[in-house]
Amino acid sequence: MEAILLEYAWVLVVLIVLEGLLAADNAVVMAVMVKHLPREQQKKALFYGLLGAFVFRFAALFLITLLVGIWQIQAIGAAYLLFISIKHIYDSKFKKTEEIDEDELSDEPQKGKGFWATVVKVELADIAFAIDSMLAAVAIAVTLPTISDMHIGGINIGQFSVMFLGGIIGLVLMRFAAQWFVKVLNEYPGLETAAFLIVGWVGIKLAILTLAHDGVGILPHDFPHSTPWKIIFWGVLLAIALGGYFSSVIKKKKGQSEQSL
Template sequence: MDFSILAEYAWVFVVLVVLEGVLSADNAVVMAVIVKGLPHDKQRKALFYGLLGAFVFRFIALFLISFLVKIWEIQAIGALYLLYLAIKHIVDLKRGKKEENEVEETSKKSVSFWGTVFRVELTDIAFALDSMLAAAALAMTLPDFGDFHIGGMNGGQFIVMFLGGLAGLVVIRFAATQVVKLLERYPTLETAAFLIVGWVGIKLAIYTLSHPAVGILNEHFPETTAWKAVFWSVMIIIGLGGYIIARRKEKKTKQRDFISKIKISAIKCVLFCHA
């Protein structure tokens, strides 16, 4: 057994896990927003079932990657859906329909569990193409390992790509759960989360417009350092900005609650003294 080949495979696997983790950051935010309308006990289940279906899709897609690459409509539909979510949230916010208590009650009653699971799956499918392409390109640089082939690829290359994708789904599942908890702790972060959703929709739109079949943008534009720098810079600005504003609002709320408690205590003291 050639240990240098094993070391090379191990290194590529680690790179794939990190790559999936980076690419899943925006995916996790989107999925957290999608499942947030469900009751607490169903949010994790929706993520689990949704990503389980996504896992099956990714496994099948590994055999069909060369065919799926040509279907630019998948990413186009994903882009439109995410932009719709962001725009709808902002419009509703301006119309005064986003009172926290009303939203929490009505959304939990009206949101369908399996409908949410289906949307989680569709979202991952829209996201999966670019990460799978990157994983395939990386795996194909590895030397052949073993004499068997799967899906037109060497068996070793296929397995490392498959395991990397599986690890990526685990990362998405964990990250999305943490984002849901963050949104519950800081409700005002919801608008920032929806802005990120819209920005990710623009990302998918860029991939669609640069697809060879569409040809509006250069097909290599999404891979340029300039675009990646702009995308992640905006992501970080929205995320940090939303977090800072949420912390400030939480601090003000605590101060108001503290002052209210002092006033109530003072009133009780005055009433007790007079009595």
């Protein structure tokens, strides 16, 4: 029995690390989505987003066999993330200041950018992210030995408990990581373009998952989880983050120097 408990503990640690890694890029997306809100509302939006994600992921454990076939959710998530990334970069680089609508300059929340609209967007983004992480958790947890005859949603209660704990801890990590990213973006506004590039890159990640889905079959099923793709994904993400950080620091120091003159 002790050996089984150790195996369960080890798999739980693996799932927490996995969720932590997945939370890193997801958290950047969450931070970007809530950044336009007043600072006192940013934490609330992330909290409500976490609450909704908790409910969804708990339900997803029961419905995982059905969710496996719904590749359209990830496709919509990919399209949305790519859209907001391209739109922000286009607006910031090519849209002239004098062409900005007066409504955008007012203190009133823009359409689709209010508090609850933002919470809904955070929820929808998490649903797109959740499917991949839940499938990875299932693939790891089902290798564990069963500890009783009780099943929940077609999964042994022991395996279900490990997946549930790993997922919830991952959500908490994502929430605090997103809060930290919000602070960084507020401190270094120049990072915002890099953050939106990362959002677009995460959108490509979801697009790759969609193309490799059994229901689409354009890419090999195992490609999104292969070592070459993981190296490419994390390498590009790190390069964008570091490039944006150093560029932002240089701009900030330049601005401080000009102000001191």
